[in-house]
Amino acid sequence: MPHKPPTKEELEERKIVGIKDETITHVSSSDFPGHYPGEDHSWDIESFRRGFSVEFHQNDPFEASFSLIGIDASIANAFRRIMIADIPTLAIETVFINNNTSVIQDEVLSHRLGLIPFKGGHEGLHNFLKWWRKPTDESEINNSYYDNNTVSLRLEIQCEHNEKAAAGETDPTKLYKHAHVYARDIEFCPVGRQDKYFSGADTIAPVNPDILIAKLRPGQEISLSMHMHKGVGSDHSKFSPVATASYRLMPVIKIERPILGRDAEKFMRCFPQGVIKLEKVTKKEAAKKGSGYEGHEGEDKAVVADPMRDTVSRECLRHEEFKGKVKLGRRRDHFIYLVESTGQWESDAIFLESVAHLKKRAQDLEKQVQNMVR
Amino acid sequence: MARTKTKKEESVEPGSDVVMDEVPTSHQPESRDDMSVDEDENDEVEVEDNDAEVEDDVQRVRLLPGSTPTAASFEFLNEGHTLGNALRYIIMKNPDVEFCAYAIPHPSEPKMNVRIQTFDSTTAVEALEKGLRDLQELCDVVTDQFVVAREKFMAK
Numbered sequence: 252m253p254h255k256p257p258t259k260e261e262l263e264e265r266k267i268v269g270i271k272d273e274t275i276t277h278v279s280s281s282d283f284p285g286h287y288p289g290e291d292h293s294w295d296i297e298s299f300r301r302g303f304s305v306e307f308h309q310n311d312p313f314e315a316s317f318s319l320i321g322i323d324a325s326i327a328n329a330f331r332r333i334m335i336a337d338i339p340t341l342a343i344e345t346v347f348i349n350n351n352t353s354v355i356q357d358e359v360l361s362h363r364l365g366l367i368p369f370k371g372g373h374e375g376l377h378n379f380l381k382w383w384r385k386p387t388d389e390s391e392i393n394n395s396y397y398d399n400n401t402v403s404l405r406l407e408i409q410c411e412h413n414e415k416a417a418a419g420e421t422d423p424t425k426l427y428k429h430a431h432v433y434a435r436d437i438e439f440c441p442v443g444r445q446d447k448y449f450s451g452a453d454t455i456a457p458v459n460p461d462i463l464i465a466k467l468r469p470g471q472e473i474s475l476s477m478h479m480h481k482g483v484g485s486d487h488s489k490f491s492p493v494a495t496a497s498y499r500l501m502p503v504i505k506i507e508r509p510i511l512g513r514d515a516e517k518f519m520r521c522f523p524q525g526v527i528k529l530e531k532v533t534k535k536e537a538a539k540k541g542s543g544y545e546g547h548e549g550e551d552k553a554v555v556a557d558p559m560r561d562t563v564s565r566e567c568l569r570h571e572e573f574k575g576k577v578k579l580g581r582r583r584d585h586f587i588y589l590v591e592s593t594g595q596w597e598s599d600a601i602f603l604e605s606v607a608h609l610k611k612r613a614q615d616l617e618k619q620v621q622n623m624v625r
Numbered sequence: 626m627a628r629t630k631t632k633k634e635e636s637v638e639p640g641s642d643v644v645m646d647e648v649p650t651s652h653q654p655e656s657r658d659d660m661s662v663d664e665d666e667n668d669e670v671e672v673e674d675n676d677a678e679v680e681d682d683v684q685r686v687r688l689l690p691g692s693t694p695t696a697a698s699f700e701f702l703n704e705g706h707t708l709g710n711a712l713r714y715i716i717m718k719n720p721d722v723e724f725c726a727y728a729i730p731h732p733s734e735p736k737m738n739v740r741i742q743t744f745d746s747t748t749a750v751e752a753l754e755k756g757l758r759d760l761q762e763l764c765d766v767v768t769d770q771f772v773v774a775r776e777k778f779m780a781k
Contacts, residue, residue, distance in 0.1 A: 284720035294718035296762045305770045307778035317774070325714035326763065332707040599775055603768060610764035612708055616701070617757040619686040624750055
């Protein structure tokens with residue numbers, strides 16, 4: 252029997268993960284050679300290029316949202332995982348406490364300091380700064396810090412009475428000087444060539460200057476110095492360049508039979524705002540036999556406006572009146588990413604870096620495999 | 626590199642079927658046995674550094690014993706689901722590959738195994754190399770299209 256090539260509708264249908272009221276169907280991708288007899292699904296860069304597209308929804312430094320369309324979940328997930336765990340950032344790694352008479356314990360204070368996200372000149376952060384590696388010989392540790400692998404910071408703060416405070420003042424921030432220690436009180440101490448890369452607007456500074464680190468009372472003091480190193484999220488999440496990097500699949504809502512009048516309004520309310528809109532049934536539609544619109548001219552009908560905003564709550568499947576009229580699903584190859592940067596990288600740059608990182612990993616391993624065979 | 630099952634590996638004739646029981650899921654190097662726990666931990670910290678830095682001198686991929694030219698298992702050090710699943714997908718897209726799967730034999734060992742069985746038209750090593758090459762090509766396309774889409778969006 253000669254093989255019939257799949258129709259366009261069939262190809263679209265294959266990409267849909269079905270969502271029923273209690274179950275899901277067609278979860279795994281089937282675009283592998285040998286899956287459909289007579290069809291060629293082998294890897295071809297040109298057909299991938301043709302089928303692949305990117306769509307931006309938002310591009311701010313702290314939040315970017317975009318869609319990758321026509322890519323497999325395994326690749327999309329690799330990008331997501333790399334963004335979270337493998338893109339290096341600079342964070343406080345060691346805290347040397349000279350004096351800490353505040354009520355917050357040394358180790359808790361150190362932990363809080365470590366989690367503060369910092370920003371600085373991109374050239375310096377990404378190219379000039381290299382990895383710091385702990386020497387195998389502990390006694391050599393003081394010879395391992397260089398201007399291109401360690402950034403020094405200092406935090407020196409004392410709390411005192413404020414003589415100018417009004418009598419009867421109860422607000423500690425007015426009653427005392429430095430009652431609150433904020434991230435902006437951290438001072439960057441450039442050494443060597445760091446002046447060149449991290450000065451002016453490019454200086455190393457907390458992304459959010461208003462992060463509260465500790466609270467003090469008169470007579471209490473915090474005096475410490477810190478070392479920052481480059482690290483990756485797989486070692487400690489403080490090194491992760493993203494607050495979150497996630498994706499979801501594009502929702503698909505298919506209204507198979509007309510939903511009209513008050514049902515349409517109820518249907519609209521089953522979804523988040525903006526997903527479904529109401530339109531009037533036109534004369535032309537009402538005249539068409541078998542469309543389900545006959546005799547309903549001028550009535551409201553439910554129309555899918557923006558499926559991307561749907562949360563796929565399946566609420567519409569719980570109601571008897573919509574049974575058989577609507578089909579829910581998700582597009583298996585349409586990934587809507589949301590990348591929220593912590594501030595050291597631009598959100599879109601984090602994604603590009605993750606792609607470059609995956610390429611580099613594959614490149615390195617290709618060499619390794621050739622090496623292994625040799 | 627230490628291989629504990631060298632004997633069995635030799636007994637496998639090329640092209641013959643492999644008895645699955647004889648293929649170990651993972652191999653600890655023998656030299657590890659006489660290491661203390663502390664040293665082991667240190668080792669891991671360093672290995673993570675290696676992962677991120679350019680360090681080509683450490684061999685991270687090896688062929689597991691019991692492999693034949695068309696049916697082989699590879700052990701990757703310091704790789705996980707990130708590369709494992711992506712690589713599995715791209716190798717499965719190769720029409721000359723009969724079977725491909727990856728596994729992480731134990732969550733606290735930084736190892737990832739890839740099993741590749743091919744038809745006679747290619748070998749497992751070739752399929753692996755092609756997979757890694759295809760993955761690089763894919764990354765280039767994604768970068769290109771992403772940059773174009775971003776420019777278009779920012780121009781708006």
